[in-house]
Amino acid sequence: MKADRSVSEINYPPGDLAIWIFILAELTVFAIFFAAYAFTRLQHVELFNEYQLTLDREAALINTLALITSSYFVVRAVSAIKVDDRRRCVYWLLAALCMGMLFLLVKSWEYVHHYSEGINLSSNIFYMFYLSLTFFHFMHVIMGMVILVAIAVMAARGKYSRQEHTGVESGASYWHMVDLVWLILFPLVYVMR
């Protein structure tokens, strides 16, 4: 029995297999979005380069650092539960949630700023991609935070342990996926020209 468990741990990714199917489906959608952005830019290079300069790169950097830091905190939360340290696991998850909240606040501030300037999906094709791509990701951050809250509550109630922490690993994998997507989105939309 023990041997079977060790084999399954090596051959399968951390967390529930179902969350990985979901993650791969999400990643595929984002990949199509990224390719569509890059090939549409090909037809409107000057327009994309001009309007990219109107974006707030400092805000995007803060958001990048916030997501990377939150992912790191989630890694520490998983490490904590693996040694049965539930209290520390909850603290790391709460710290990750704070970073997620920072991301939402900064991104919302950007959206408010764009809205006040009269920018919307119909403004031009660059803003159409920028707003839809970042808002789609924004919704995934919210979804990831809901999952992190759920696993933090479960961890606080003692539902996870060194032996059984699949839920923590599943939630962590989803959150890392959110981070992973932003790591491509940030240079593609804000920097590459």
Added chain:
Amino acid sequence: MKRLSDFIGIRPCTLIYLLLISFSLATFLVGKLGFSGLGMSLLVLLLALIKGHLVGSYFMGLGGVRGVWRWPVFIWLFIPGILIGMAFYLSYQ
């Protein structure tokens, strides 16, 4: 054999975190200093793909997985990476 993180005396995940932060700052500086062009775009893309690989391997834990499940994130990075690189290359032709 000692790993780099053992030598420095920090956790491997902390070392990866510091690398991710450094690469992100480098990417930001490229934009802030106004660098552009095909070479710079591909360099920034390469940095992003390396960051993605680090997240997949070390944060998601796929680096320690054997068999097919080791590769999905790597493949996910590779395919859009090639397509984005190709689109930027064509935009300079």
